[in-house]
Amino acid sequence: MSCKNEIELKSLAAGGCLCGAIRYRIAPGPVRESGYCHCRTCQRQSGAPAVAFFAVAPGRFDYLKGSPAGLRASDHATREFCSSCGTYLVFREDDAAATIAINTATLDEPALIPPLYHIYHDSRIGWFETADDLPRHARGL
Numbered sequence: 001m002s003c004k005n006e007i008e009l010k011s012l013a014a015g016g017c018l019c020g021a022i023r024y025r026i027a028p029g030p031v032r033e034s035g036y037c038h039c040r041t042c043q044r045q046s047g048a049p050a051v052a053f054f055a056v057a058p059g060r061f062d063y064l065k066g067s068p069a070g071l072r073a074s075d076h077a078t079r080e081f082c083s084s085c086g087t088y089l090v091f092r093e094d095d096a097a098a099t100i101a102i103n104t105a106t107l108d109e110p111a112l113i114p115p116l117y118h119i120y121h122d123s124r125i126g127w128f129e130t131a132d133d134l135p136r137h138a139r140g141l
């Protein structure tokens with residue numbers, strides 16, 4: 001059985017919100033984390049049962065067009081989203097040395113970065129399950 005723990009972005013990746021007001025790019029390099037989050041905050045902000053996200057060093061992420069609105073739903077981070085169409089894009093820790101998490105489905109090619117685990121599985125919605133055998137963590141990592 002193979003265990004895929006490392007994902008590398010081989011070239012520049014781009015993405016953005018539904019309406020096109022906000023575009024971003026991510027420089028090539030290692031992806032430090034990639035998973036599904038089932039926490040209630042992500043569910044409410046996205047309007048979806050779970051959010052797939054991945055994290056990179058913050059210096060590799062840039063907005064190319066537009067600027068997002070921010071929501072402080074926790075005391076250590078800002079959730080950035082498009083104020084026109086509402087797309088939830090980024091989870092940014094206050095700690096500038098921490099990774100920045102980007103919501104995978106907002107990439108132009110989201111298939112590039114598959115999730116490797118589930119977090120906050122404790123708050124998974126009972127009718128929602130994914131067909132994978134990835135590790136399921138009750139809360140955060």
Ligand SMILES: [Zn+2]
Nearest residue numbers: 017019082085
């Ligand atoms: Zn938008």
Ligand SMILES: [Zn+2]
Nearest residue numbers: 037038039042
């Ligand atoms: Zn979450």
